[in-house]
Amino acid sequence: MGKLFVVGVGPGGIDLISERGVLAIKKSNLICGYKRYVELITDLINGKEIFTNSMKGEMERVKFAINRAKRGDTVSLVCGGDASLYSLASLVFEMSDGFENIEVIPGITAAMAASAKLGAPICEDIVFLSLSDLLTPWKVIEKRVDAINFGDFVTAIYNPRSKKRKDYLKFVLEKFYQERGDLICGVVKNCEREDEEVKIWRISEFEYDFVDMSTIIIVGNTKTYLENDKMITPRGYLDKYKEFNVQSSGFKV
Amino acid sequence: MGKLFVVGVGPGGIDLISERGVLAIKKSNLICGYKRYVELITDLINGKEIFTNSMKGEMERVKFAINRAKRGDTVSLVCGGDASLYSLASLVFEMSDGFENIEVIPGITAAMAASAKLGAPICEDIVFLSLSDLLTPWKVIEKRVDAINFGDFVTAIYNPRSKKRKDYLKFVLEKFYQERGDLICGVVKNCEREDEEVKIWRISEFEYDFVDMSTIIIVGNTKTYLENDKMITPRGYLDKYKEFNVQSSGFKV
Structure with missing residues (x-):
């Protein structure tokens, strides 16, 4: 069964991500995120499949992440700051459509x-x-x-x-x-x-x-x-x- | 010159501390904190000098940390959750008495x-x-x-x-x-x-x-x-x- 991590990667520097967040990203074969946040963690995701899109593409991004996790992938949906506050964790649950293997990893909000x-x-x-x-x-x-x-x-x-x-x-x-x-x-x-x-x-x-x-x-x-x-x-x-x-x-x- | 880190160590598990927080703690020769929070990071602070006291000992703790940093020590004042929210960063600035080499490292709040x-x-x-x-x-x-x-x-x-x-x-x-x-x-x-x-x-x-x-x-x-x-x-x-x-x-x- 696949897994979806919703990872708060903090406001910027990689050294403000928690170890739990870093491990989740390393374990994942697919990284989804808003382009700007994915760029912040380039060093962590070398060689992995990446799905990025722009602001206002949140629903598309979340649906893509959930669908791939449903099909067996280990996916990290990376969020700037915390994973929930002004972020995507709630949309993930709203769109999860029965998929339950979701783990939210909190982050340092801006x-x-x-x-x-x-x-x-x-x-x-x-x-x-x-x-x-x-x-x-x-x-x-x-x-x-x-x-x-x-x-x-x-x-x-x-x-x-x-x-x-x-x-x-x-x-x-x-x-x-x-x-x-x-x-x-x-x-x-x-x-x-x-x-x-x-x-x-x-x-x-x-x-x-x-x-x-x-x-x-x-x-x-x-x-x-x-x-x-x-x-x-x-x-x-x-x-x-x-x-x-x-x-x-x-x-x- | 000494240095004082005010480190938010998150709510509990060591794997929710940021890398920046972990490095600050490792660099420090003195760790100050409320007993319960210091216990959470035991694995990180082996062999270091520790100052702990109880709740309501906040002013004593902060004064001790500042005084030792003034005297040349590298000190981490560890705070549960974030370093500022319901925590000690503001008291540190209020009591700093001219000492300026203070770095606040944010954390994941509870x-x-x-x-x-x-x-x-x-x-x-x-x-x-x-x-x-x-x-x-x-x-x-x-x-x-x-x-x-x-x-x-x-x-x-x-x-x-x-x-x-x-x-x-x-x-x-x-x-x-x-x-x-x-x-x-x-x-x-x-x-x-x-x-x-x-x-x-x-x-x-x-x-x-x-x-x-x-x-x-x-x-x-x-x-x-x-x-x-x-x-x-x-x-x-x-x-x-x-x-x-x-x-x-x-x-x-």
Whole structure:
């Protein structure tokens, strides 16, 4: 019987894939993926059969992967970031049509990798929000923006801006500004790739033209601050424990 | 000069750590961490100096790690899951006191790993919510629960229930029930560890006594459904594209 791995390969560099993900890819005779993600793992897939297609080819790609696994192949469907979040695991189950030998291997999602570049803006409760209205109606997205303001959540924004959706990001950040003031925004373009760029701006100084679909934006909550060019959302330890003593409990293994 | 790595080691099994994380740990002469997480990576740290302490020892642990890095050691501060989310990266920056040679290495957070066990409940916009009021006031958590209802978010609940906070989870799920009906809850205890247990319940049949602090709960949104014991939040592809044809663009590398 064939097997289908749905593998989250992380945001970019091969060294952020888990060992379990690497092994699944090595075990597979067929690799399916969006062209750009497959290119990121070229070193891992030398000599294997490859099926790539473009954005919006997700259903074709998933159907192809499932059909081949049904016919006995060991297939890895590679996904950028995590295998589930804004990714293909759910479509795989929706289209599996009785095929059950599916294993989802989680990965490091882009926002966690971006957070590591910015300092530690992700720390406590957070919302992951996509601004693509291709699959989610804009009315739902708008409601969620209001919900984020109400809960004063840190927000990781995926798919922030395409040619067709030029002004959505501005709309969202202005909504944040109205309710919560001039929040700090961490901006990471091409995270973990060769041409990575990192910026930290207040909403009021945000350069919208910098942003494309390969950019992740992490907007802090009202407690997030900037120190030594690092964006930090405090977890609350320093407020809670005003005094503490270090008593080493270290030992040698 | 010393160096401090803040390493997200994932939820459990060593094979979900990234290669970058493994290399950082191998390079380090001192490993600091919460006892339980350090035990998970025993195979990686043989022969190294270890500093462990208990929960609520976070500030002591971080201070120790920073001080030793300042004195020239290469230190890995290991964190369960990701290095930032509900974790120690922000406290490290808050306490760094001028020490700058800090590298955060992201990890797979428990909710992504739990999602992979349950099917694909995490798929689109999601809230990560901790029910611990040790560091976040309960009033803020309550407000966020209302925000989640308003935005109909999928929710990953961390720290759901301790001896002192027995009824918080019930309160939250009942709030969800009132506003959004009998949502599906995926429950993963000891995710990726030997004694892992996976349950899927509706809110109305939820067994609260099963839950402890090592349990992650993923509550679906109003679109989440159950099929073949898998919890699936649809991303919307099937609604969007009613028909499609598979035209293979596969090629051999």
